[in-house]
Each structure stands twice: as C-alpha cells, then as structure tokens.
Amino acid sequence: MNAIIKKTLSAAAILGGFSLLGLGLTSLTFHKTEAKIQENERQALLANLKAVIPESLYDNDIVNDTLKVTELTPDPTKPTVIYRARKKGEPVAAVMTVITPNGYSGNISLLVAVKTDGTISGVRTLSHRETPGLGDRIEIERSDWISSFDGKSLDEPHQSQWDVKRDGGHFDQLTGATITPRAVVGAVKNALLYFKHNQARIFSTTESTPEGGN
C-alpha cells in the first residue's frame, strides 16, 4: 500500500514539475514578445487608419482617442470602437468600426471614416468570411469597389439612393455577388446616419480607452 502511495505521489510531483516548467517557459516567452506584439497590433491599426484618412489631416494620438459604442454592431455586449481624428483640438473626422451581420456568411467588419462635413473619407474591409472570388472583392487588394464610397455623403447620392443598383440605388453590385455589396452599402449608410445624428456626442465625450481596443 505504502509503495502505491509513494509511486502516485512521485508521479504527481513529476507532472507538477513539468507543468511548472511549461508555465515558466511560456510566461518567459510571453514577456519577451509582449511589447513586440502590441507594437505589431498598433502598426496594423495605424496602417488601416491611414488607408481611410490621410495622416496629414490630424495631429492627435488617434489610436488612443477612442470611444466605444454599441449602435454599430449587432452584438451590444461587444461595443465597437470609434477613433477620433482632431487637428489642433478641433474635430476632423471619426473613423468608425462597423459590423454588419447581413453578409452572405457571417459578420463583415468595416472601417468607415467620415469627415465632419458628412462626407466619407474612406472605407475598408477589416474582416469577412464572404465567398472567395465573389464576395471577397470588397477587399481593396482584390478590387477597388470599396473606394466607390470615397467622397460620398447622405446628400450625394441622396439618402434614398444608398442601395446597390439591383435595388434601384446608386452603387454597383459585384458580378456574381449581390448580398455582400448590399450588406456593405447598408452598413456604410447606417454609419453615416449614426454620425449625422450623434456628431456632437461622438466628439465631445471625453471617455477614452487607453488600450485603443480592437
């Protein structure tokens, strides 16, 4: 009996030792890579922001001048982030992260930059699961369709024209894919409407998340 207990205890001790060793090595790696990973994520975010709004237009620390809202996503438990561009303290544009569930397959996540005069500075697709070769042409790497929003606003084309051509609107659909562009046009329109009705609140709120969010 004693021998069995001894054997069990020594096995437990060995297993425990290896757990501690594994834990130690992974934590060490985590600490060594943490700063680099954060910097990577910041650079990736900056590159995305740069694509929708020129850096020359603002002078604030846009990554950390953020606001979290629940109106631009189907899941209110996971608020999306609005990055606020300012020059000499004056609001210039809001870069909104918008998530729409209306795509062909899963959520489409967009970055929509709107200037204070209500015109779009740029739109980019952050992530999606649309069909490769068809719906994925909402990515700038595959087609310049997403740039057709540049300079548009709720007056130009008129708000009622914010649809794909098949639905009688202004925007082209993609060959072989109507659902995806319809979802994107709808999401951008919603972002514009949200911006129009909440502009004062978007820029005045001082709440800011130091991490910058996702």
Place this chain on the structure above:
Amino acid sequence: MFSEYSKIVKDGLWLNNQAFVALLGLCPLLAVSNTVINGLGLGLATTMTLVVSNTVVSLIRNFVPDEIRLPVFVLVIASVVTMIELAMNAWFFGLYKILGIFIPLIVTNCSIIGRAEAYASKQRADKAFLDGLSMGLGFTFALVTLGSLREIIGSGTLFAKAELMFGEAAKTWQIDVITDYSGMLLAILPPGAFIGLGLLIALKNIIDTKVEQRKPAHIQIPIQAAQEQ
C-alpha cells in the same frame, strides 16, 4: 549507422509521409493549403513543433513514469506550440493573422503526439530530432504541393503574398501562371482540398508502383534481407 539515419529521413519525407501515407493532421492540411505561402507557413511551424517536442520527449523519456507519460507529452507539446504562436505573432505578424486559429491548433495535430509516443519516447535524442525534422518537412512538402496545386487552379497565381513570410522584397515574387484568369472557386474551397489531396495520394501510389516495377527482382531481395539484420 548511416543507413539508419537515411531510413528515418526517407520515412519522414516519403515512405511514411504523415499527410500522404499516415493521413494525419488532415484538418490543418485541408484548411490552410489554399496557397503556397499559407502551406509553407503552417508547414514550417508544424516542423518546428515536431523537432522541439520530439527532442524534448526523447531527453526526458527516462525520467517520466509510464503512467503519466501521455499527460507530460501533451504538456510539452502545448508549451512548445504556445511559444511558437507567441513568436510568430511577434515576428511574422502578417502570416500569423492569416493562419489564425490553425497555429494554436497545431497542438491537436495527431502526428505530433503520434511521433512523440510512437518514436521519440523510445529513441535517442539525435534520432528523435531527425525524425521530427523529416516528418515535419514531409508534412510541409505535402502542404506546399497541395498549396501550389490549389493556388494555380484556384487563382492562377503562385507565391502570392510571399511578403508575409519573406519581407517587403518578396512582393515581386508572385508568378501569374495564368494571366487574366477568373479563378476556379472549387479549388479554393474545402472540397477542392479533398479532391486535390486524393489526386496527390493517387499520384504518389502510381510513382511507388512504377518504382517497384523497375526494381529487378534479384537485387531487391538482398537489400531487404540486409535491412532486416
């Protein structure tokens, strides 16, 4: 002595190829083989895991009692994969973003625990190291072959997005195998991966049969006898 090592290499790359013969690790193989670069990235990460886990398992094999060897192996593999995941996130950020969930999922690739249990836990560290390297490169070979097949047929390109692995200079590496190609959806989607893998296994079997037929019978017997000694 030399023949023993060359057998390990041959087994890993061809005779007991983890993807084409053992049919292990199919989930990542089928999911990530849509381009050459994706395949190469996951293949090298898997190879790295196999090399480290095989070597460590071999080194500790005499200190670990039989009853707890599997949990210990799992611990070793999980720690190695987590470290590789963090390192890729830090130094191959673009590729890490594309491979996504399949990096942590290397833990569940059966060929890794399989090699640890079936080979590394019974062999010296140098052999276990070579076995991990050969099995990993064999798996990478399968991923890259299937990746090229699917990338050419699916998108008409080769080495697209090479900059994710090799830096900005690699942006020009992309070869447009077929210009003005509208793409073939089937090859990019998962069913194309199954069909492609099936064709590649069939091709491997044809090659093996041809090689077998070419061997004159009277030479073949002494070689086999020598190997058995």
